[in-house]
Amino acid sequence: MAQAEGVASGGGSGCEAAFGELAEVYDRLAEDLEPLAGECRRCGRCCRFVDGFALYTTLLERKYMLRAAGELAPVKSPPKACPFLSGIECTAREFRALGCRTYYCDSANAERRREIHEKYVREIASISERHGIERDYAALLERLVGGA
Secondary structure (H helix, E strand, O other): OHHHHOOOOOOOHHHHHHHHHHHHHHHHHHHHHHHHOOOOOOOOHHHEOOOOOOOEEOHHHHHHHHHHHOOOOOOOOOOOEOOOEEOOEEOOHHHOOHHHHHOOOOOOOHHHHHHHHHHHHHHHHHHHHHOOOOOOOEEHHHHHOOOO
8 A cells, every 4th residue: 555655654754743743633633523423333334435425635644544554454445445444444543534533424513523624634734734745635545545
């Protein structure tokens, strides 16, 4: 997977500070989402990219996930599914991207979750800019699996 992104799985030592900031963003996000948490049906639907559904991530998020991938056992995912999906379980849950954290099949509070998502997209873009990491907001499968 890391070769598709064009970086070593660790992302380079220059990314470590950005990874730390990203982890802090994810911690704040969890606090913001706690009162809005939808019901997770644990169906894996959010990890299967069909019917026009796609997960968009920044380069920083993908590097963060790829660093974790080096620590995880390889997974053989179904076609058009997240490469971190094993059955209905996320093998990179701790390192998952913003979109994974804000999406729920349950539509309750969807508008407020979208607002929170956009707020944190801006924060992640700011981290990337401060650390000289290209934003490259693109579909996860396009970048990790397709190598584009």
